[in-house]
Amino acid sequence: MAAAGLVLIAACSSTKSSTVSGPAVETLPPNSPQYKPAFEGQTRVGSVKTETVYTTNIITQALVKPWSMAALPDGRFLVTEKLGSMRIVSTNGTVSNKITGIPAADTAGQGGLLGLALDPDFASNRMIYFVFSEPVATGNHAAVAKARLSNNETALENVTVIYRVTPTYRGDKHNGGKLAFNKDGNLLVTSGERSDLATRPLAQDNSTSLGKILLITKTGQAVTDPLMLPKPNDRPEIFSSGHRNPLGIAIHPTTGDIWEAEMGPKGGDEINIIRRGVNYGWPVITYGVEYSGATIGEGLTQKDGYEQPVYYWDPSISPGGIAFYTGRNIPEWENNLFVGSLSGKHIIRLVLDGNKVLGEERLMSAENQRFRDVGMGKDGKLYAITDEGRMYSIGRD
Numbered sequence: 001m002a003a004a005g006l007v008l009i010a011a012c013s014s015t016k017s018s019t020v021s022g023p024a025v026e027t028l029p030p031n032s033p034q035y036k037p038a039f040e041g042q043t044r045v046g047s048v049k050t051e052t053v054y055t056t057n058i059i060t061q062a063l064v065k066p067w068s069m070a071a072l073p074d075g076r077f078l079v080t081e082k083l084g085s086m087r088i089v090s091t092n093g094t095v096s097n098k099i100t101g102i103p104a105a106d107t108a109g110q111g112g113l114l115g116l117a118l119d120p121d122f123a124s125n126r127m128i129y130f131v132f133s134e135p136v137a138t139g140n141h142a143a144v145a146k147a148r149l150s151n152n153e154t155a156l157e158n159v160t161v162i163y164r165v166t167p168t169y170r171g172d173k174h175n176g177g178k179l180a181f182n183k184d185g186n187l188l189v190t191s192g193e194r195s196d197l198a199t200r201p202l203a204q205d206n207s208t209s210l211g212k213i214l215l216i217t218k219t220g221q222a223v224t225d226p227l228m229l230p231k232p233n234d235r236p237e238i239f240s241s242g243h244r245n246p247l248g249i250a251i252h253p254t255t256g257d258i259w260e261a262e263m264g265p266k267g268g269d270e271i272n273i274i275r276r277g278v279n280y281g282w283p284v285i286t287y288g289v290e291y292s293g294a295t296i297g298e299g300l301t302q303k304d305g306y307e308q309p310v311y312y313w314d315p316s317i318s319p320g321g322i323a324f325y326t327g328r329n330i331p332e333w334e335n336n337l338f339v340g341s342l343s344g345k346h347i348i349r350l351v352l353d354g355n356k357v358l359g360e361e362r363l364m365s366a367e368n369q370r371f372r373d374v375g376m377g378k379d380g381k382l383y384a385i386t387d388e389g390r391m392y393s394i395g396r397d
């Protein structure tokens with residue numbers, strides 16, 4: 001698959017270049033060997049290896065199912081825990097008490113307190129945004145809330161739900177639930193299709209917000225493009241459609257493009273670049289199969305009108321959160337995409353050239369942790385949280 005020989009990577013403005021050489025880091029057989037990539041470099045690219053000597057530190061292992069994190073202006077992290085709490089973690093390992101005032105979440109299965117984003121003006125307004133599974137009489141739905149972090153950091157104030165994914169459903173899977181502010185200061189929300197066969201087709205139904213990437217204002221209003229107005233029955237907040245369970249979203253630091261990681265079926269985990277109005281295919285096209293091994297739909301991997309992933313993994317690695325490296329601690333990582341791998345139990349480093357993945361590296365495999373989310377620290381190190389309750393820093397001391 002990878003080009004023979006040695007390929008030098010011209011990493012934008014990086015002071016150092018890494019080399020990509022075969023073979024691919026993945027050595028296990030695919031889950032769906034009958035499917036072939038649409039283009040060279042769409043899966044199993046050549047391996048890349050970090051040349052900088054760095055250390056990994058366990059900052060704390062006192063968290064309980066941490067799910068999402070965001071760096072505060074002073075370098076500490078605000079962290080959500082799936083079971084409904086939020087804490088502040090210092091890079092020296094100090095973990096705060098639970099912040100109070102968080103609405104009760106339905107924490108069954110994959111539900112709970114999920115994604116988190118700081119207001120771009122957090123330093124002056126102390127506003128935060130978060131997603132939780134809101135329990136109601138007919139089931140639950142992902143809800144986006146905003147709140148102010150109190151001056152003494154012990155409580156959320158003026159908690160307001162600004163958006164609710166629809167329809168409500170009685171289930172406990174595939175909520176999506178990640179948040180990111182785009183370059184215009186509006187809020188991108190990832191929404192899953194709730195997994196079940198009853199709701200899966202709704203990823204293709206734009207009268208619902210399941211299985212979509214949504215774009216809303218800080219008050220929860222749809223952000224539309226006058227040149228691409230929605231059809232009469234479409235929900236105007238839909239930015240893109242055809243997603244399964246998107247658990248990672250990040251804005252490219254130089255292009256401003258929206259990159260997304262999506263938990264696919266067995267053998268179909270994806271990286272996508274998200275553009276308005278584009279249909280990303282699920283469940284019409286996919287490189288994966290059902291957990292039983294059965295084909296999904298007509299067993300198609302390509303179809304006109306449905307966008308291809310930039311990259312996919314087969315076998316599955318179960319991508320969680322993603323982050324672009326924007327620090328100066330390890331210059332050769334500049335603008336690389338890092339992906340937390342849950343079932344794979346490692347952190348993936350992807351070296352990019354424009355919209356193409358050039359090289360893949362797997363970090364932290366010896367830790368044997370399910371990496372739920374990754375993020376940049378204000379100190380230029382990479383940080384990660386795991387389902388087992390750890391937070392790591394990764395970089396040069």
Ligand SMILES: [Ca+2]
Pocket residue numbers: 242270280281282285286307308309
């Ligand atoms: Ca797709």
